[in-house]
Amino acid sequence: EVQLVESGGGLVQPGGSLRLSCAASGLTLSDHYMDWVRQAPGKGLEWVGRSRDKANSYTTDYAASVKGRFTISRDDSKNSLYLQMNSLKTEDTAVYYCTRRTSWGQGTLVTVSS
Amino acid sequence: DIVMTQTPLSLSVTPGQPASISCKSSQSLLNSAGKTFLYWFLQRPGQPPQLLIYEVSNRFSGVPDRFSGSGSETDFTLKISRVEAEDVGVYYCLQGVQIPLTFGGGTNVEIK
Numbered sequence: 001e002v003q004l005v006e007s008g009g010g011l012v013q014p015g016g017s018l019r020l021s022c023a024a025s026g027l028t029l030s031d032h033y034m035d036w037v038r039q040a041p042g043k044g045l046e047w048v049g050r051s052r053d054k055a056n057s058y059t060t061d062y063a064a065s066v067k068g069r070f071t072i073s074r075d076d077s078k079n080s081l082y083l084q085m086n087s088l089k090t091e092d093t094a095v096y097y098c099t100r101r102t103s104w105g106q107g108t109l110v111t112v113s114s
Numbered sequence: 115d116i117v118m119t120q121t122p123l124s125l126s127v128t129p130g131q132p133a134s135i136s137c138k139s140s141q142s143l144l145n146s147a148g149k150t151f152l153y154w155f156l157q158r159p160g161q162p163p164q165l166l167i168y169e170v171s172n173r174f175s176g177v178p179d180r181f182s183g184s185g186s187e188t189d190f191t192l193k194i195s196r197v198e199a200e201d202v203g204v205y206y207c208l209q210g211v212q213i214p215l216t217f218g219g220g221t222n223v224e225i226k
Contacts, residue, residue, distance in 0.1 A: 045157075046217070047215040061213045101210070102168075
């Protein structure tokens with residue numbers, strides 16, 4: 001069974017940084033495209049970014065709203081995906097999910113507030 | 115960016131009755147390889163989304179056959195043949211043909 005477990009969320013001040021992790025089991029992450037998707041409180045789903053698979057050199061793409069501030073990376077030895085978030089804004093407050101579309105984690109809440 | 119427009123915004127359905135959700139895209143979701151990258155998800159209250167339908171009409175593993183997807187190019191529909199209590203939640207369509215991926219705004223389904 002595939003499991004994705006996000007961690008690293010919390011309360012951070014505007015302008016601060018946070019690194020989210022997504023630990024995978026039941027699949028080899030390097031073989032798969034992975035996305036980060038977020039959901040602001042009471043709102044819909046918003047795609048944040050993508051990391052392609054090893055065969056595609058782990059290339060990445062980002063939503064315009066986070067480009068230049070967020071970076072997706074991987075650690076194959078830990079079968080994990082990461083989202084480094086810098087220069088955080090209040091509008092980045094959301095539950096962040098890692099997903100390969102067929103599988104989703106439970107999400108981790110990021111709150112950006114002073 | 116491809117805009118995904120879902121209707122209706124909300125739906126109140128009597129158990130056992132059918133339900134239908136529409137999703138229209140601002141551009142064709144058909145790629146050069148002949149695949150159409152339209153997905154449907156259900157997000158139950160307090161839960162992450164779960165995949166129901168992929169590539170327009172393919173039910174994901176374990177999804178009841180009362181769920182069906184149809185459509186082509188820019189016009190898509192999710193149908194529930196007989197709504198059950200466990201179908202309550204918000205339904206989202208997603209296009210995966212072009213970056214940035216974009217979701218519909220969601221349709222909230224409740225039971226009468």
